[in-house]
Amino acid sequence: MAGPERVAAVxxxxxxxxxxxxxxxxxxxxxxxxxxDEVSAMTPQGFxxxxxxxxxxxxxxxxxxxxSPSTWFPQYLAMREQHRPWIRNYTVRDFRLDAGELDIDIVCHEDPGPGAAWAMAAERGERAVLLDEGLLYNDDGLEGEILMVGDESVLPAVAGVCGSLEDDARGTVVLEIGHRDDIQEFRRPAGVDIRWVERGSLREGQAALEELRGMRMPEEFGYAYAAGEQQLATGARRHLVRDRGIDKRRITFTGYWKLGKAYVS
Known part of the structure; x- marks a missing residue:
């Protein structure tokens, strides 16, 4: 069986x-x-x-x-190639509905993909469109400690989750980053520990997986959330299920991106 189902957008x-x-x-x-003006039409769900x-x-x-938001993909495929927009998936970093604003944090490396290239070049007034997809994180009321594993592309998601958890939540976050200056401060419950792991010369995701393999699992394990580069997300789930004996229904995992491959949607 799969893990908890995602929470649909409103x-x-x-x-x-x-x-x-x-x-x-x-x-x-x-x-x-x-x-x-249309930002106010979104319903902030946190996480x-x-x-x-x-x-x-x-x-x-x-x-x-x-x-049509419900049949957008067939319509996208039917568009002439020269008219098709770039489409990427991002997470809300912050909402300010009263001001009609939201922030997106986009990872930009030396060889940027379409989303990063757009972000580096986008000037004031540049138009964009988003389609809310809801939440992937869903602990489904499971009791116990939380574990989150990811790379810098997961920073907005982790920040959103930590800001949405109850104050008495406990758990550990493993975040792999390319440079220590990419570390961000954000609100989190006092019982949630964040381990920042610098990638160094390792392949994306390897440093986080090594940190995960060396961790001691809590006696009262609740829920795991693994995201980021595809091999990191799938590798974390495989380790938790095969090596730690954790029920796969307690794990949500998703590949935000894949090394060497650009996702259209």
Whole structure:
């Protein structure tokens, strides 16, 4: 059986946005602030609220998106290739609904993919569209300690989850980063420990997996959430199930991205 089912978005619709600010917050993380009148149509769910993000490709005069949020993918495939937008998945880093704003943190490396390249070039007024997809994190009321494992692409999700947990929550977060200056401070329960692991010369995900394999599992294990590079997410789940004997129904895992491969959606 699979782990807990994801939590659906509330009345999902296409939300039109424009870039309000764009800043480099650490060596590999860029924060894009977007806003617009339609932001208030979203329902903040906290945790790792994620969305499809539609961006204008290089050379396109205008951003074009499908018409229907429920059948967007067939419509996307039916679009002429030169008219198709870039589509990537991101997590809300912060909501400021009163101001009609939200932040997205995007990982930017030396060889940026389409999303990172867009983030580095996006100027004030640049148009974008998002489609809310709800939550992946769902502990389904399980009691016990929480374990979260990921890389820097999971930082917004971890920050959102930690900010949404009850104050008495306990657990451990293992976050692999490319540079110690990518470490971020965010609210978390006092009982949640964060282990920052620098990647060094290792392949993406290996340092986090090594840290996980060396950890002592809590006696009262509740729920695990593993995300980031695909081999990191699947490797963490495999280790927890095969080597630690944890019921797979207590684990949510998802590959945000795959080394050497760009995901369309």
């Amino acid at each position: 009345a999902p619709r296409f939300i039109e946005l424009e870039v309000l600010d764009n800043q480099q917050v650490s060596p590999h993380i860029r924060r894009v602030t977007l806003g617009g 790792d609220q994620w969305f499809r993000f539609f961006m204008r490709r290089e050379g396109q005069e205008a951003l074009r998106v499908p018409k």
